[in-house]
Amino acid sequence: MKxxxxxxxxxxxxxxxxxxQPLGAIKGHHVDIILHIETTYPQLLRIPAYPASPGSREALEIHINVLMxxxxPNEEKEATTPVIIT
Incomplete structure (x- = not known):
């Protein structure tokens, strides 16, 4: 096969x-990745996980609870409406 x-x-x-770039040419790359847990920018500049207003989040939570x-527990059901976060 090979x-x-x-x-x-x-x-x-x-x-x-x-x-x-001839056939068989191999070029290697080396990248140093430094892992750390400190934030590199102020907390206020972070983007929220779900960029939605508090009202939209509350409506979404209600919708999810109704669906659930x-x-x-032993039933599968397809969702009939999409959930859109704006």
Missing amino acids: EDLIKMLFQYREAFTSDN RNVG
Whole structure:
């Protein structure tokens, strides 16, 4: 299987190569990632998880509770209306 792939790549090499990127050219990249738990900006500049007004969030919570009450523990039910957060 690997040999068939290699044959196909060389047979159609014009589709997979360019003048500055020949077939078989491998360029590596090294990225240092520093993990930390401190926030890098003030708390007030953070975007809320759900960018909706308090009224919209309350309406959404009511809608979810109604949907959850209508579905029994062993029952599957498709939602008939989409939930849109604006």
